[in-house]
Each structure stands twice: as C-alpha cells, then as structure tokens.
Amino acid sequence: MSDFLTDAEFEQFRKLIYDESGIHFSATNRSILESRIKEQLRANNLEHVQDYYIKVSKNKEELKEFLDSITTNLTRFFRNQAHFDALEKHVIPELIKIKKPLNDTRIKIWSAGCSTGEEPYTIAMLMKEVLDPPWKAEIVASDISLKSLMVGKEGFYTDAKIAGVPDNYLKKYFDRVEGGYRIHDDIKAMIRFDYHNLKNDSGLRGMDVVFCRNVLIYFDETAQKAVIERFWEAMASKSFLFIGHSESLFGMNTRFEFLKTEWSTLYRKYT
Incomplete structure (x- = not known):
C-alpha cells in the first residue's frame, strides 16, 4: 500500500477530523494519519478507504472511535x-x-x-x-x-x-x-x-x-x-x-x- 491515501482522500479525512474535533493534521504528519486509517481498515475488515470514510462520516459512534484512534495519549504522573x-x-x-x-x-x-x-x-x-x-x-x-x-x-x-x-x-x-x-x-x-x-x-x-x-x-x-x-x-x-x-x-x-x-x-x- 504505497501512496496509501490519495491527496484527495487525505484532504477528505483531514477536513472531517478538523470539522469534528478542531485537530489539525498537516502534511508533515500525514504518515501518522495514514497508519491510523490502515489500522482501522484492518479492524473493520474493509479493503477500500472510501468505504471507511463513508462509515465514519455517517455513524457517530464510528466517528468517536476514529477520533479516539488518531489522538496520542502521552501522559504521566506529576508531569512537569x-x-x-x-x-x-x-x-x-x-x-x-x-x-x-x-x-x-x-x-x-x-x-x-x-x-x-x-x-x-x-x-x-x-x-x-x-x-x-x-x-x-x-x-x-x-x-x-x-x-x-x-x-x-x-x-x-x-x-x-x-x-x-x-x-x-x-x-x-x-x-x-x-x-x-x-x-x-x-x-x-x-x-x-x-x-x-x-x-x-x-x-x-x-x-x-x-x-x-x-x-x-x-x-x-x-x-x-x-x-x-x-x-x-x-x-x-x-x-x-x-x-x-x-x-x-x-x-x-x-x-x-x-x-x-x-x-x-x-x-x-x-x-
């Protein structure tokens, strides 16, 4: 899966994420987004990116799951x-x-x-x-x-x-x-x-x-x-x-x- 997301698909997902959460994916962290989408395709037994996009854009619970998957949860006790x-x-x-x-x-x-x-x-x-x-x-x-x-x-x-x-x-x-x-x-x-x-x-x-x-x-x-x-x-x-x-x-x-x-x-x- 080289060139996993087309530019149009990257823009599609980037806009969805931004509109729903305010989280901004720049071109420099495109690879992070691509790896998360790959994981979700495997988890959902889907082959095509567009099928997954339709699923998350139409189903609020799936969208929550997707937004959960793209956030990094780095934390520790008494941090700073x-x-x-x-x-x-x-x-x-x-x-x-x-x-x-x-x-x-x-x-x-x-x-x-x-x-x-x-x-x-x-x-x-x-x-x-x-x-x-x-x-x-x-x-x-x-x-x-x-x-x-x-x-x-x-x-x-x-x-x-x-x-x-x-x-x-x-x-x-x-x-x-x-x-x-x-x-x-x-x-x-x-x-x-x-x-x-x-x-x-x-x-x-x-x-x-x-x-x-x-x-x-x-x-x-x-x-x-x-x-x-x-x-x-x-x-x-x-x-x-x-x-x-x-x-x-x-x-x-x-x-x-x-x-x-x-x-x-x-x-x-x-x-």
Whole structure:
C-alpha cells in the first residue's frame, strides 16, 4: 500500500477530523494519519478507504472511535512538576483567600484532555495533601478518547506507569495489586471522568482551575482561539489556567493575563 491515501482522500479525512474535533493534521504528519486509517481498515475488515470514510462520516459512534484512534495519549504522573508546585504554593492559597469570605469551601478543577487519568489523579492526591477540612476539591477530567477515559476510571496502572510518583504518595494513595498499582477509592471519588470534545461547549461553569496541557498543539490558531474562549466561559472570576510548557497564548487575542510565579508561568482570569 504505497501512496496509501490519495491527496484527495487525505484532504477528505483531514477536513472531517478538523470539522469534528478542531485537530489539525498537516502534511508533515500525514504518515501518522495514514497508519491510523490502515489500522482501522484492518479492524473493520474493509479493503477500500472510501468505504471507511463513508462509515465514519455517517455513524457517530464510528466517528468517536476514529477520533479516539488518531489522538496520542502521552501522559504521566506529576508531569512537569513545576506546575504542581505553582498549584500548591500559589494557586491554592490565592483561591482560599478569595473563597473564604464567601463561605465557599469547594475548589473546582477541570483537567481537559486528561488522557488515561494520571494528571487528574496527581491533582487529586495533591489536593488531599494540602487541603484541610472543610476545604475540598471537585475535579472533572475530560477527554475525546473513550478508551483513555476507561483506563482513568479504572484507576489501575502498571509499574512502568507509576514511575515519578513519590514514595510517600505511593504508600498513601495506591494499593499494590497483581501487575501494578490501584489508586484508592477516596481519590477516585474526587474525580468525575467525562467524554468531551473540546470543539464543543463543556457546559461547565465556575471552574477555579483549568489544566489543558499539551493539547493546544494539535489545533491550528483558529481552533486554539475557540478553545481558549470556551475555557474563559467555563471559568470563575479570579481563576487560573495551566497550559503546556511548550504552549503559549502570546500573539493570541485572549482575555487571559500572563502570570509568572516563583515556580512556573500560567494564565489568570481576573474578571
């Protein structure tokens, strides 16, 4: 199958993916898309690319499956530790200061593009460590990959996956089981895993912290701007946004303000 996709077919799939998810496939990562489509043809016992295109464009469940297959789910516990230091030492004290006079003891956090759950579980464990009663964290973890969400909900991770979890966290928040570790139910109870396509409104409102790290890189500028606007709508006044360390809102006309802390940079919604 050399020249597996014709240029017209590549454009067809690229447009479908962009229209449905905002994910942008450039010519440079065409080979990734081609390999994913090959896998799907085999899985569906189909010979012709057009048959598969018709199937995904007419069936919403097949389309979800396809979008799931093209996303990369690279993640790990405590990825970019500096962000979690800023969350613990700057963001949480600030939020407590803001919320205390309002008698609001809930801190609402959204992990957008949560993949297999390592990020929201890291946040949950950290919140368990730093929040004293009556303070509590409510975490929503969303992703476009149903397979990844199922892994997150299960809360089981192999030995290789828990690399980076500090020993004291491992002892306090995980049980050793055959083949790996299972996260404790009280940590799982802090998180609601939910399917969500960032191209759409999440319906969330009043979020105090949003993590969306290493997701914007998959979007072109127009789609990035739309996603950032939807975050703004979902977030409370005086809230905080974390994006990937290789991502930036510079040059993008947004209402967020850049914030440099002693530990890392992030963005702030003041109004």
